[in-house]
Amino acid sequence: MDMKFGQRSDYTFKYNKQLGRHGWLRLTPAYSVKLVKEIIDSVPKDSFILDPFSGTATSGLVAAEHGLSAHCLDINPFLIWLGNAKCRNYSKAELERLKIENDKVLVNCRDIANKDNWIPEIHNITRWWCQHTLKILAALRKALVNQFGEPRADCAENLAWIAFCRLVIETSSAAFNHVSMSFHDKVTTYEIEQIEVLYKKILNAIVESASKDLAGSASVHFExxxxxxxxxxxxxxxxxxxxxxxxxISYIRELRPYMYWTKFLDSAKEAGELDWKAIGGTWGVATSRLQDWQSNGLELPKSLKPVVLQILETKEKNALLMANYVWKYFHDMHLHLQNLRKSLKKGAVLSYIVGNSSFYGVPVHTEKLLEDSLKNLGFTNIGSRIIRKRNSKKELFEYCVYATYKENRNYEPQYFSDTRHLGQQLALF
Ligand SMILES: C[S@@+](CC[C@H](N)C(=O)[O-])C[C@H]1O[C@@H](n2cnc3c(N)ncnc32)[C@H](O)[C@@H]1O
Incomplete structure (x- = not known):
């Protein structure tokens, strides 16, 4: 294997786990702090950074740690809440008060542990936690609500809620040894004493890392x-x-245990609706909508059409769905890059970490297709470099696609535009 492009776990979320605020909560498709640091190292200190797909706010937090300013955007309300909690400074007084109030939470938890407290409507919940553990988690949740109220914007109590989210995942049977979250075969039973010890340990570590002020500033916005x-x-x-x-990969699917327990999500229907808003989302209702999706005629790079048609031509059972999936993904990314230009200074530099993929053996070269979008949209200095191999499958890599926002007058845009549904196009073969 070419070591230069090995799997590099230091370029994934695994590396972030030990890194203070970065390790508070995991999102499998989060990128690595190390990678962002390497990019940010060359950025002048007075720069304003944008991360239009914030996730767990890795870019925002690295920027703030390095004394820079950043705005981050996301459409997932839970990630906006989490990102802002990660990028906030906490005063000594706030953290002291939190510790004292948290002791009251634990006392209250014991008092109400035998009551029927609210449990989230997670599908097949006993696959995650046994009834015994669930009862204790539900009591702790209720005690947190009694003391602090539900999670809300901009308060130190959110640290206790983040510790609770971490506790919820650590006591669950969730396994993270795949690209997306899966399950261990067995659920472990926890006693209340064990839960208390674990929760305190997590909260203490979170409070400790929150006590170090950030030199710069970053905020996450719902956009x-x-x-x-x-x-x-x-x-x-x-x-x-x-x-x-x-x-x-569905971010809602990955985040659902946290989102249900914190009431950022109430039902499977809502989960599907949220995923439909996400670029590349295909969970629940998003799948059926994708089946019928048709472009409104946005001009897209010519190189996309043969890829979409090749997937369609495989005539596999879900070929139409997958072809539409790929078309809509690049449609949405193109729309993003097109509108992004309005938010950029002349000479702005873009670094996009993306992965390629493959559908029924048809390779989808994400990096090349995004480069083509950038070319058509008038960016210059466009290229991509391999960051790492994504898994043992030979052809899956992660790339950094880069570009500069400066008008390139030498490139003749190569577009296609089509408003027909792919089902109609099938008839053309
Ligand atoms: C790969 S993740 C980002 C991970 C991030 N770099 C991290 O380290 O956690 C992509 C993010 O894009 C967000 N997203 C998807 N569609 C979006 C849209 N239309 N506008 C804003 N954010 C979107 C998702 O909610 C998800 O959090």
């Missing part, structure tokens, strides 16, 4: 990155991000 964005009139000189990849 759809396909639309033009203007926050406080800022124009950005660097965009550092990792958008969804066209690999059918």
């Amino acid at each position: 759809d990155s396909r639309e033009p964005v203007l926050i406080d009139g800022v124009k950005y000189s660097y965009v550092i991000t990792s958008p969804p990849y066209p690999n059918r």
